[in-house]
Amino acid sequence: MRPHLDPGSAPIGPRFAVGGFGFPATTSRGVGRRRPRRPVGFHDVSNDYSARHLSVLEGLEAVRKRPGMYIGSTDSRGLMHCLWEIIDNSVDEALAGFGSEIEVVLHGDGSVEVRDRARGVPVDIEPKTGLSGVEVVYTKLHAGGKFGSGSYAASGGLHGVGASVVNALSERLDVEVDRDGKTWAMSFHRGEPGRFEDAGTPTPEAPFTPFEQRSELRVVGKVAKAVTGTRVRYWADRQIFTKGAAFQLDELLGRARQTAFLVPGLGITVIDEREAAPESHRFHFEGGISEFVEHLSIDAPVTDIWRLQGSGTFKETVPVLSPGGAMVPTEVERECEVDLALRWGTGYDTVFKSFVNIIATPKGGTHQAGFEQGLLKFLRAQIEANARKLKAGTDKPEKDDMLAGLTAVLTVRVPEPQFEGQTKEVLGTPAVRAIVSNVVAKQLAERFASTKRDDKAQTALVLEKVVSEMKARISARTHKETQRRKNALESSSLPAKLVDCRSTDVAQSELFIVEGDSALGTAKLARDSEHQALLPIRGKILNVQKASISDMLSNAECAAIIQVIGAGSGRTFDLSAARYGKVIIMSDADVDGAHIRTLLLTLFFRYMRPMIEDGRVFAAVPPLHRVVVMNPGSKPNETIYTYSEAELNAVLADLKKRGKKYQDPIQRYKGLGEMDADQLATTTMDRAHRTLRRVNVADAEAAGRVFELLMGNEVAPRKEFIVDSAAGLSRDRIDA
Structure with missing residues (x-):
């Protein structure tokens, strides 16, 4: 069991808490201690770990061998966890009433730096170990004010291993502390204190010399007596973290904003210098949660x-x-x-x-x-x-x-x-x-x-x-219980306009939601009746983002879609009860068709979201043009379908270049009803030749905000979005 000290327990000695960590106070100054005796039978086999720091590295080596026990994973998620272990030390100071500004800088060389103007990490000697407070904090597991008697009433970095774990998993870590009118500094290489011989810009590739006789907490500058604070910069160890691990700016900004909400009055600035044009974001809120x-x-x-x-x-x-x-x-x-x-x-x-x-x-x-x-x-x-x-x-x-x-x-x-x-x-x-x-x-x-x-x-x-x-x-x-797929001995209560498939294999079955009865007639002849079902809808359905649940359920088109899929809606939606493995929205390739597709996707996102999250909702991609290439003699003509104006122009340019003739005028499909069954089957419904676009939701929260902006009740934000975005719209992005 880990030792915990309680405010009510007898103290070990006079205590103080500074810079996010607390240690027994002492009046002694200095940074060295006698070199420990070299263990019997020990041989130096690497410059990475010296005998001087064997006792320190015994604990940190466990962190390097089993990093997942401390940071969860070694991908980007673990990398971000390390960063927040350092930031939380500064946040704890702000919670205690010291320091109202925190700055996080993502440097272009892959390192990250956290700066605060709080009380500063202790620089005095900790009597039990004989090490400076800085070295204890960054090399000893379970050491710091969060295990002390009253340093913090409620801290974030509870377990007290954050700073030392980050140090152990860093190729290089530099600490600077403003305190007592001086700027103190110490560097570490994979957890071991020493000195880097930098030739200009700090880099983990610089020659490193571990301390042998005693540690050195260097004085690198002077500051005013009233100036205090801590700056930590580290380079994550690529021996530990996976190749693709990187600091995620969006996640960092979200967490910084969240912390600023939770600590009213705290300002957090995030600076990203990894791109040619650095970005700066500042968060500061007084209203709290x-x-x-x-x-x-x-x-x-x-x-x-x-x-x-x-x-x-x-x-x-x-x-x-x-x-x-x-x-x-x-x-x-x-x-x-x-x-x-x-x-x-x-x-x-x-x-x-x-x-x-x-x-x-x-x-x-x-x-x-x-x-x-x-x-x-x-x-x-x-x-x-x-x-x-x-x-x-x-x-x-x-x-x-x-x-x-x-x-x-x-x-x-x-x-x-x-x-x-x-x-x-x-x-x-x-x-x-x-x-x-x-x-x-x-x-x-x-x-x-x-x-x-x-x-x-x-x-x-x-x-x-x-x-x-x-x-x-x-x-x-009740609705769901009556809408299961009926077997041959039961009477079906499904909508009369549904053209169902014969197969009962959900994984192989597909439901096409088609626009209008004219498209339904052609689709009936074009479909694979074994696996493909058809459900026609009449025009534009209800915008469910604005409507209430009762209005949605009373709308004939919405109710029919929910009834046919057979898995319920909203919170009661049961993905395992869905009657079809794929739901394919097949609308005309025009503005009205795009609007209908948007309304249908709104229905699925709001009331049948598991279908989207499971990747079972698709949009059919019907062609826009049909080019008939005329071949000489008895050779049959060739048909080419194109799906955009750019593709059509490229095809025509290629035909002219090759001296091929084609029928003019070129057929432009305004709707699915203009195709015959063979054309619709070949281009849109035949599994071997068709193209489908899978609808997915990478971030449900962000998608929810977009749906509310574009489809919700508030008109003013939507108008503002359209006006602001009109100048940046490219016609090539419009598929209609």
């Missing part, structure tokens, strides 16, 4: 942003170091602070972010479970008490009904939280669940008991929305 919720919300509001805050205490038994040096199990009292911002919208998607001491927990944990428990218990009681007014009947709402359309950010502050693994993706502290649940229930009770007109109106709308979602879920479940 309320602004965060506003940023995350994409649909129209049902309620204002509600802020729920509270705290609770709990007891836990932890090992505490006694004055005699023994670890003694001691019961201590902890305080857990809860801060929650939430808001319901008209949509049904849920956006939920949870954090512990500003560290994101994307896989949830006890705090998220407590939030869901408190919300479910309270709203169930409210709906039961108002069942007659809400016409809720005897059905009980479920968790998904409560979360539909909810955007929420939950943060808890807990001293020494228990996480599952160093990557800290799941909170495990059991007592947090009950505290969060009680705070949520108590704060919501005050909100629902409020006599203010706005509060009464909004709470009533929330209950109506939850009941509406409950009814839609029950209706969809």
